[in-house]
Amino acid sequence: MVIKNIELETVCGITSTLPDNTLPEVAFAGKSNVGKSSLINGLMNRKSLARTSAQPGKTQTINFYNINQAMYLVDLPGYGYAKVSESEKKKWGVMIENYLHTSKQLRAVFLLIDIRHDPSANDKTMYDWMVYQGFEPIIIATKLDKIKRSQVQKNIKAIRTGLDVRPGTKIFPFSAETKQGRDEIWDYIDSLVLEQESDEVSE
Numbered sequence: 685m686v687i688k689n690i691e692l693e694t695v696c697g698i699t700s701t702l703p704d705n706t707l708p709e710v711a712f713a714g715k716s717n718v719g720k721s722s723l724i725n726g727l728m729n730r731k732s733l734a735r736t737s738a739q740p741g742k743t744q745t746i747n748f749y750n751i752n753q754a755m756y757l758v759d760l761p762g763y764g765y766a767k768v769s770e771s772e773k774k775k776w777g778v779m780i781e782n783y784l785h786t787s788k789q790l791r792a793v794f795l796l797i798d799i800r801h802d803p804s805a806n807d808k809t810m811y812d813w814m815v816y817q818g819f820e821p822i823i824i825a826t827k828l829d830k831i832k833r834s835q836v837q838k839n840i841k842a843i844r845t846g847l848d849v850r851p852g853t854k855i856f857p858f859s860a861e862t863k864q865g866r867d868e869i870w871d872y873i874d875s876l877v878l879e880q881e882s883d884e885v886s887e
């Protein structure tokens with residue numbers, strides 16, 4: 685995707701109505717601080733359009749970035765952030781699940797896992813829930829720059845095992861620091877969006 689034009693078009697809080705978008709969407713889920721907003725900045729070639737923070741719990745709304753008037757990248761709040769109250773956590777959970785459940789334009793869900801750590805129980809619950817909802821989650825192993833190159837395959841295997849992913853599940857390693865993995869992720873997103881365009885032509 686050659687980025688020509690980006691707009692943060694919609695920001696949805698807990699009580700907002702979700703937009704009735706007509707363009708395809710791809711969404712990025714994962715625990716707080718895993719690097720969702722940083723990945724979206726990396727994909728958009730922007731330093732800080734999506735706000736990021738070393739403190740978990742930065743993104744508290746669902747943010748829709750319109751790319752080239754062709755599609756949306758959707759930044760979700762993280763789960764598993766200990767400092768948020770139980771009731772707040774529940775509301776965020778409901779907001780995320782409601783979006784994933786009801787969006788008509790969602791073409792793919794990416795689940796981000798920190799490449800340094802085995803997936804947590806929350807990660808596994810999220811993965812299983814997505815599969816149960818009929819998604820084929822694509823995994824992005826984030827913070828690739830934080831481990832040695834010789835560790836990469838071993839850690840990716842640990843993510844595969846920890847989530848017990850379905851055979852054939854794609855796992856893309858990515859670093860927001862070096863942008864390694866960016867082109868592969870865009871190629872994959874492009875293939876999803878272009879698929880829809882060719883469907884429209886043939887209809």
Ligand SMILES: Nc1nc2c(ncn2[C@@H]2O[C@H](COP(=O)(O)OP(=O)(O)OP(=O)(O)O)[C@@H](O)[C@H]2O)c(=O)[nH]1
Pocket residue numbers: 714715716717718719720721722723735736737738739740741742743744760761762763826827828829830858859860861
């Ligand atoms: N070294 C390194 N740091 C990263 C990478 N991706 C994210 N970070 C850092 O990790 C922290 C969290 O990144 P965010 O992008 O805000 O994470 P998030 O998943 O959006 O977090 P919430 O919005 O709180 O759910 C920030 O300090 C980032 O700079 C990466 O690939 N490499």
Ligand SMILES: [Mg+2]
Pocket residue numbers: 720721722735736742743759760761762
């Ligand atoms: Mg964020």
